[in-house]
Amino acid sequence: MKKIISAAVFSVTTFASAQNLDLIRKNYQKAVEDKQVCKEMIFQFEKKNNTGIELAYFGAFQAVWAKHTNNPFEKLNTFNKAKKNIEKAVQQEPDQLETIFIRYSVQKESPAFLGYKNNLKDDKNLLSRNIDNISNPFLKDMIIQILKS
Numbered sequence: 742m743k744k745i746i747s748a749a750v751f752s753v754t755t756f757a758s759a760q761n762l763d764l765i766r767k768n769y770q771k772a773v774e775d776k777q778v779c780k781e782m783i784f785q786f787e788k789k790n791n792t793g794i795e796l797a798y799f800g801a802f803q804a805v806w807a808k809h810t811n812n813p814f815e816k817l818n819t820f821n822k823a824k825k826n827i828e829k830a831v832q833q834e835p836d837q838l839e840t841i842f843i844r845y846s847v848q849k850e851s852p853a854f855l856g857y858k859n860n861l862k863d864d865k866n867l868l869s870r871n872i873d874n875i876s877n878p879f880l881k882d883m884i885i886q887i888l889k890s
Contacts, residue, residue, distance in 0.1 A: 765798050766879055772802055776809045793834035797843040800826030804847045823847065824857055838871055839880060846887050 765782070772779035779802055786799035803823035807816045827847060830840050845864035851857045868884055875881040 762794070763877075763879065765795070766883065769798060769801055769805075770883070772805045773808075779805050779809060793830045794837060794839055796826050796833070797830035797837075797840040800824065800828075800830065801843045801847055804851065820851070820855060820857075838868065838875060838884075841867055842880075842884050842887070849887065849890075 768778050768782050772782060782802045783799070783806060786795065786802065789795075791799055800823040803819050803826065807820040807823065810816055810819065824847075827840075827844050831837075831844055834840050841864050844860060845868060848858050848861050848864070865888065868888060872881065872884060872888075875884065
């Protein structure tokens with residue numbers, strides 16, 4: 742009986758996490774154009790303990806926020822926090838393709854003078870070689886789009 746309950750709880754938790762991750766992915770795309778979505782996602786991440794992949798997305802939203810803000814000091818400070826969170830997430834889960842995708846997308850879009858382009862080639866190769874192993878169609882499409890751009 743305990744095994745059945747544990748399995749049910751795990752399934753519900755996994756489903757809820759998957760639903761939440763789908764929303765995070767969609768909002769990552771929206772946040773580039775929608776400052777309010779970006780701000781809300783950062784607020785949500787700030788008030789919880791994040792998994793490795795959530796920490797990577799937190800960093801990604803911070804990097805996007807650096808584009809939205811006008812203050813150059815805030816831009817740099819926010820971008821540096823973004824890099825730190827993304828790199829910490831990659832260290833926590835180095836084999837997680839989605840975390841690598843997040844780092845790749847941020848590095849690809851960041852200005853060269855910020856010096857955050859050191860993993861582009863390796864990340865692109867890793868994502869290209871493993872694209873067929875990604876089961877989530879929305880994530881797979883996001884990765885294909887960034888690799889083609």
